[in-house]
Amino acid sequence: MSFDFLPDKPIYQQLIDRITGDLIRGALQPGEKLPSVREYAVEAGVNANTMQRVYKELEGMGITETKRGQGTFVTENAERLGQLREEKKAQLIDDFIRNIEALGFTEEEIAESMTRRRQP
Amino acid sequence: MSFDFLPDKPIYQQLIDRITGDLIRGALQPGEKLPSVREYAVEAGVNANTMQRVYKELEGMGITETKRGQGTFVTENAERLGQLREEKKAQLIDDFIRNIEALGFTEEEIAESMTRRRQP
Amino acid sequence: MSFDFLPDKPIYQQLIDRITGDLIRGALQPGEKLPSVREYAVEAGVNANTMQRVYKELEGMGITETKRGQGTFVTENAERLGQLREEKKAQLIDDFIRNIEALGFTEEEIAESMTRRRQP
Amino acid sequence: MSFDFLPDKPIYQQLIDRITGDLIRGALQPGEKLPSVREYAVEAGVNANTMQRVYKELEGMGITETKRGQGTFVTENAERLGQLREEKKAQLIDDFIRNIEALGFTEEEIAESMTRRRQP
DNA sequence: GTGGTCTAGACCACT
DNA sequence: GTGGTCTAGACCACG
Structure with a gap:
């Protein structure tokens, strides 16, 4: 499975929108673990660095938290x-x-x- | 008078939107003459190249027509x-x-x- | 001129600290233009992407603004x-x-x- | 009882700080026996590998000494x-x-x- | 295995 | 020339 991206919007933005969308529509639950950066990168068909950036921005928005060595989780807040x-x-x-x-x-x-x- | 532009959208796009908007709301009439590229550039506070591009795209959309030596006019179509x-x-x-x-x-x-x- | 970086702190963080420091001590003034990403990267002896990231974070903090095609400027706020x-x-x-x-x-x-x- | 850790500092470092802190403020006395790695790991709510590293570094600093078969003790030096x-x-x-x-x-x-x- | 940093280099849009 | 995006690949610290 690899995603379709609109050509006129940064891929990392579309990925952020996608994940926040999953959150809003409940497909992603508070406390739930996200796929690892590498896994998700493969799944989405993008470079790991791009996915890394997505995760970093999500954390900056306060909607995910990373537990060192364990992965990235949706905040329970x-x-x-x-x-x-x-x-x-x-x-x-x-x-x-x-x-x-x-x-x-x-x-x-x-x-x-x-x-x-x-x-x- | 110089315009305000949103930082996240190309200036030339915002100018195109503005002009088509003037058209849609009737502030600009069919057949009416537009200011020269330079005049409009000064008025909007943008680079002349940017304004040039705006006019070019408008013409490409079939919204304006250039009469050589006379200037740019809104189409009467x-x-x-x-x-x-x-x-x-x-x-x-x-x-x-x-x-x-x-x-x-x-x-x-x-x-x-x-x-x-x-x-x- | 290329900077010295501590090994235990991300380079981009040290660069952010350096620039905010310049701001705090007045070596950098409101409205002033920063060197281009590429220039500063060379000057600091880091990769352009690293510098790019620094500028992006600074903008995220609201302390710089970028004028499209013209460069990055210290906010006048x-x-x-x-x-x-x-x-x-x-x-x-x-x-x-x-x-x-x-x-x-x-x-x-x-x-x-x-x-x-x-x-x- | 499981400890709270700051997200931006290595857990093992925070544990080292905590133990040296106990030492400095006298909550831990020269010659006193430390809990076993496993016990302390459970108590702190961390991985045993992490606790292992803490003990190793403490010994490297000359703060603790291991007596084979008996456990880890604060140095009497x-x-x-x-x-x-x-x-x-x-x-x-x-x-x-x-x-x-x-x-x-x-x-x-x-x-x-x-x-x-x-x-x- | 996890996230994080850095480099090198390419390509693009905007002014 | 300016910033911005993306890729590829390497290396590191942490648990």
Whole structure:
């Protein structure tokens, strides 16, 4: 199994998004052990250094912890995880609305297109 | 007057967005003349090369036309402009939904957050 | 000119410390341009990737900003720089006191040794 | 009882610090018998290999002596213990001062912060 | 076996 | 020329 990556976004960013996504949708649980850097690198079809960077950034965000010589684990700090979820959601919506305005649309017009899209 | 740019997005892209935005919201009319590359570069506070690229891409998109010796004009091709509008809108929504899924949210959850956001 | 590095601390950390030190002691001013990644790498005698990492972390700390295609600059946000200074100072002292206690000394004993050291 | 360890310092180092600390503050007396490697490993909640290394390093420093078949004992060499105490103290202060300089502070500024800290 | 650091070198996007 | 990304491969400390 090797992942598909969009060409216009850094791979390590997409991997971070993927893992935080797994966390948000519950596929990854607090305290759970992540695959080793090398394992995950092979699985994702990227270089180990790239994966290393992903893990480092995740730790920097406070959503994983590494136990020396044992591996990397999802933090058990539930509060941090909930906070992550809200941050991501807010940022997602903010970016969307900023884009709407930058491109000159109105929120109403977009909202209407979206509902129409779901029931074509 | 010099513009503010987000640090994480190419300046030329933000300029393209801005101009297409002006078009979409009607601040820029079909057939209207754009400032010269140099003028606009000064006004926006960017390098002339950057502005040059913006104009080139706009022309590539069929949004503007260059009349030799006279300058750059918004196309009068109304169909093309309407099409542009729809393309942008569709892409905006696509990206949004792709992000929602990549990050592990459901569309319902996001929709609810957005409506709550508008009436706090 | 190439720097000396302690063997027991990551080079990139020592470089970060060095640069923040330059900032704290005023050798580097708000808004000032840093050498390019490649230049500094040569000057310090390290690989460009190592230097790249240093710059990235500095930016993550909010003490530098990069202007696309132009280089990396010390932030002009004086508040952030003052804050950095205090953070570093507090952490320095905290670590020191923690070590004193971990090793079983009393603060008084250490204080006395330090003053004796300065006037031997 | 299992100990807490800082994540950024080797566990075996923290254990060495702890034991030398016990020695310096007198909680451990010359000639006293240490727990067996296994016992101590369990008590501290670490891998037996890690504890093994701790004991080995302590012996290398001349702080402990192994009596075959009987276990590990704190040396009765009082001179060595006094020397240890001074070494640790000197190193502690050296490191502190080196850090102060590396980060661009003056000793005066730090000294003032420290006294202010004790009488807020 | 685990994560972490460093190097060397290539390629890309942006200005 | 600038920063940024990625790969490949080596070496180290830790448990």
